[in-house]
Amino acid sequence: xxxxxxxxxxxxxxxxxxxxxxxxxxxxxxxxxxxxxxxxxxxxxxxxxxxxxxxxxxxxxxxxxxxxxxxxxxxxxxxxx
Numbered sequence: 001x002x003x004x005x006x007x008x009x010x011x012x013x014x015x016x017x018x019x020x021x022x023x024x025x026x027x028x029x030x031x032x033x034x035x036x037x038x039x040x041x042x043x044x045x046x047x048x049x050x051x052x053x054x055x056x057x058x059x060x061x062x063x064x065x066x067x068x069x070x071x072x073x074x075x076x077x078x079x080x081x
Contacts, residue, residue, distance in 0.1 A: 001028075
């Protein structure tokens with residue numbers, strides 16, 4: 001999703017609208033909203049965590065760590081390139 005869309009969704013939730021209501025209205029998952037909100041808080045320095053940059057997509061940054069986490073939880077790792 002475009003950054004502007006994610007920002008508007010986060011603004012709706014931060015204004016007091018329930019995540020489930022916003023998700024249902026926009027046809028997206030509540031988990032996506034929680035993830036976007038957490039990343040926004042990390043980017044703003046409000047919450048500790050690892051920053052994600054769009055430039056990391058496809059660069060392999062974090063891929064091995066994520067793959068290990070998925071395998072550790074029994075999730076099949078299928079990567080198509």
